[in-house]
Amino acid sequence: MYFQPEIETMPREELRKLQLERMRESLRNAYENVPLYRERFDAAGVTPDDLESLEDIAKFPFVVKQDMRDNYPFGMFARENADVARIHASSGTTGQATVVGHTANDLANWGDCFARGIAMVGGDENSTIQVSYGYGLFTGGLGAHAGGEAMGCTVIPTSSGNTKRQVQMLKDCKTDILACTPSYALLIADTAIEMGYDPATEFQISGGIFGAEPCSENMRQEIADKLGIQYCDAYGLSEIMGPGVAMECAERGGLHIAEDQFYCEIIDPETLEVLPDGEVGELVITTLTRECSPMIRYRTRDVTTINAEPCACGRTHRKIGRLLGRTDDMLIIRGVNVFPSQIEQVITEFPEIATQYQIILTMNGPLDHVELQVETEPDFPIDEVRRLEDLRNRLAAALKSNLQVAVDIKFVEPKTIARSEGKAKRVIDLRGENQ
Ligand SMILES: [Zn+2]
Numbered sequence: 001m002y003f004q005p006e007i008e009t010m011p012r013e014e015l016r017k018l019q020l021e022r023m024r025e026s027l028r029n030a031y032e033n034v035p036l037y038r039e040r041f042d043a044a045g046v047t048p049d050d051l052e053s054l055e056d057i058a059k060f061p062f063v064v065k066q067d068m069r070d071n072y073p074f075g076m077f078a079r080e081n082a083d084v085a086r087i088h089a090s091s092g093t094t095g096q097a098t099v100v101g102h103t104a105n106d107l108a109n110w111g112d113c114f115a116r117g118i119a120m121v122g123g124d125e126n127s128t129i130q131v132s133y134g135y136g137l138f139t140g141g142l143g144a145h146a147g148g149e150a151m152g153c154t155v156i157p158t159s160s161g162n163t164k165r166q167v168q169m170l171k172d173c174k175t176d177i178l179a180c181t182p183s184y185a186l187l188i189a190d191t192a193i194e195m196g197y198d199p200a201t202e203f204q205i206s207g208g209i210f211g212a213e214p215c216s217e218n219m220r221q222e223i224a225d226k227l228g229i230q231y232c233d234a235y236g237l238s239e240i241m242g243p244g245v246a247m248e249c250a251e252r253g254g255l256h257i258a259e260d261q262f263y264c265e266i267i268d269p270e271t272l273e274v275l276p277d278g279e280v281g282e283l284v285i286t287t288l289t290r291e292c293s294p295m296i297r298y299r300t301r302d303v304t305t306i307n308a309e310p311c312a313c314g315r316t317h318r319k320i321g322r323l324l325g326r327t328d329d330m331l332i333i334r335g336v337n338v339f340p341s342q343i344e345q346v347i348t349e350f351p352e353i354a355t356q357y358q359i360i361l362t363m364n365g366p367l368d369h370v371e372l373q374v375e376t377e378p379d380f381p382i383d384e385v386r387r388l389e390d391l392r393n394r395l396a397a398a399l400k401s402n403l404q405v406a407v408d409i410k411f412v413e414p415k416t417i418a419r420s421e422g423k424a425k426r427v428i429d430l431r432g433e434n435q
Contacts, residue, residue, distance in 0.1 A: 002116070
């Protein structure tokens with residue numbers, strides 16, 4: 001049930017003590033060995049000795065991806081070459097690649113973090129895990145592989161591609177757990193079905209650990225149903241480690257952060273203030289044990305919440321909620337931070353409404369005005385005024401309570417909002433234009 005019970009169920013107070021001790025050590029490692037941190041800390045007038053409580057981390061400056069690019073490739077390493085066991089790199093599709101180094105201890109900790117996810121889907125040393133993430137500079141394949149080995153599983157390193165062979169291995173090798181991206185999991189499931197199998201009943205597979213790309217609630221359900229598995233959402237990023245930073249237990253409702261390894265904060269991306277647990281904002285991560293590439297207050301740009309409620313699974317580590325998008329998507333409406341994905345979440349709770357929507361922002365005098373265009377499902381009696389008004393009122397109330405912003409709702413005929421093959425254009429912001 002747990003991979004490291006003494007750590008995963010550690011009483012909060014003890015855990016916070018461990019975090020503080022490790023955070024001090026991590027700050028020292030960064031300050032003493034990485035010129036960028038020394039310069040930044042000095043400029044901010046702080047030293048590692050100023051950390052007296054976990055919350056004191058807020059005194060320290062942030063780092064961002066650009067800092068890693070500017071110090072490409074090894075400028076932010078805190079270890080000499082002899083101690084670096086491996087490097088990984090981000091793809092660099094949006095600019096200069098970023099390189100992260102791992103010592104042998106870093107790699108061992110990574111394996112442990114991922115192995116906790118294997119336990120969350122019911123795996124143990126008797127399990128067979130098929131790793132269908134790509135192997136290479138990308139952290140998915142080797143991260144999941146390390147997890148399987150840490151747990152003592154039989155690891156099948158298929159990597160991605162050759163999907164029919166993947167299906168055949170799943171079946172013939174009696175794979176229990178599949179690890180890959182959600183879109184690849186769906187392709188594997190569909191390929192198996194095309195090949196004439198019903199993986200949900202004919203295969204032994206019972207768990208899946210999926211991450212590295214966004215996945216909608218519908219797609220997630222489809223994968224879980226087609227493969228007949230418990231779905232574990234894995235969070236991670238190459239700048240911090242890779243998959244395993246946070247993993248979703250069987251209770252769902254969030255991903256347990258490996259809090260003995262990472263300290264997470266949620267900040268307002270505009271004011272940079274730390275927000276209390278439960279509020280929506282940008283996830284900021286400080287690594288507590290990483291030797292080669294310590295990250296102090298790394299701004300992930302990922303938008304989520306931290307849930308500190310006790311979890312029925314018995315793990316004491318706080319959870320992050322589903323990712324709600326990137327900070328780049330954030331809108332500021334009447335001074336309130338709003339993410340389009342928050343609106344989407346509300347809409348999905350209304351079965352009468354299709355998932356397509358559009359947000360149109362205009363100025364109404366000095367105030368922002370928000371119009372939300374939604375389509376009713378084709379079988380909804382859009383001519384029945386009373387039912388339509390009832391739906392409008394319920395939707396408006398739900399939006400108001402979730403966003404703290406009043407929204408004007410406009411119903412449009414089914415299939416009138418433009419569909420897009422790629423990223424849908426959800427927001428039309430006309431506030432900067434003359435009206
Ligand atoms: Zn849990």
